[in-house]
Amino acid sequence: MTTAISVKERSLLGLKDISRDEIGSILNRAAYWEAQSDKVVPVLKSKFAVNMFFENSTRTRFSFEMAEKRLGAEVMNFAAAASSVEKGESIYDTVRTLESMGIDAGVIRLKPSGVLQELAERVSIPLVNAGDGNNEHPTQALLDLYTMKKSFGELKGLTVSIIGDIKHSRVARSDLWALQKFGAHVQFCAPETMQAPELAQYAPYVSMETALKADVVMMLRVQLERHNAGVFKSSAEYREQYGLTEERAARLSGHTMIMHPAPVNRNVEIDDTVVESPRSMIFNQMANGVPIRMAVMERAMKG
Structure with a gap:
C-alpha cells in the first residue's frame, strides 16, 4: 500500500x-x-x-x-x-x-x-x-510509466521523445514531471507554434530525426482545431513533417516503443498501420x- x-x-x-x-x-x-x-x-x-x-x-x-x-x-x-x-x-x-x-x-x-x-x-x-x-x-502519465517499466524493466536512463502539440498537452507535462523523477531523459519535438517555451528549461526541443532515435516515441493527438491561424495547410502536411509514418516507423531502432495517449487521429500524427504494429503499445496503455x-x-x- x-x-x-x-x-x-x-x-x-x-x-x-x-x-x-x-x-x-x-x-x-x-x-x-x-x-x-x-x-x-x-x-x-x-x-x-x-x-x-x-x-x-x-x-x-x-x-x-x-x-x-x-x-x-x-x-x-x-x-x-x-x-x-x-x-x-x-x-x-x-x-x-x-x-x-x-x-x-x-x-x-x-x-x-x-x-x-x-x-x-x-x-x-x-x-x-x-x-x-x-x-x-496524472493517471495517464502513471499508466505511461507503468507501460514503459513493464517493457524496459526500469525507467532510469531511458530517452523518451514526446512529439506533437506540446503547448496544449497536459499529458506531456505530467509525463515530463514523472519521468524525470526516475532518471529518464525527456525531449520534445514540435513545430514552433505548438511548443510550450516555459518547458524548454526542463526538456529540450529536438528535430524529428533526433526524436526518432529514442527508446520511447510518444505521439500526441494533434489538436489542430485549437490553432485558428492555421499552423498547417492540411492534416496531410502535418503528417508529412511530424507524423509517425510507416517510413519513419521502419527506421526506428528495434527496441523502440511507440506510444500515444489517445484518442488517435489515424493517418495524421500516426499512420493506421503503425497504430496496429507489434511495437505499438497504444492498446496496452x-x-x-x-x-x-x-x-x-x-x-x-x-x-
Missing part, C-alpha cells in the same frame, strides 16, 4: 509535486492489482465514488469506472451537460453538494487549469485529477489504465 494518510495526501492533483517514492508505490500497487485473477475484489465495498466530468471523455471515464467497480465501490457518474452547471451553478457548489451527500472521493475532469487545486483546498474529500486544462493528467486507476482510487478511498 501507499504511504498517504491525510485527505490532502490521498488526493492526486498532479505529479509535479508528488515524490518519486509515492509514484513508485502506486506503480507497485498497480502491478498487484493487475496480477489478481478475480475481476472484483471488494476492498472498497460501501464506499461511494463520483466521476465528475466537466469536459467530454470516453476512455478515461470508463477506465475509472471499471477500476472503481472492480474494487467494489458504488459508482455515480456526473455529466455536466445534464446538470445544474449548465444553469450557472459553480463547479465548487456542485462538488460541495455531492460531498454533502456522503461521497468518499471524487474524480474530476475540468477544462480550466488551476480550479482543481482551489477545490481541493476547500473540500474534505480526496479528489483525483482526470485532466485539468493544459495543466496535468489503455489496458494498463485500469490497474493504475485501481491503485489510485484505493489510495484515495482507503489511504
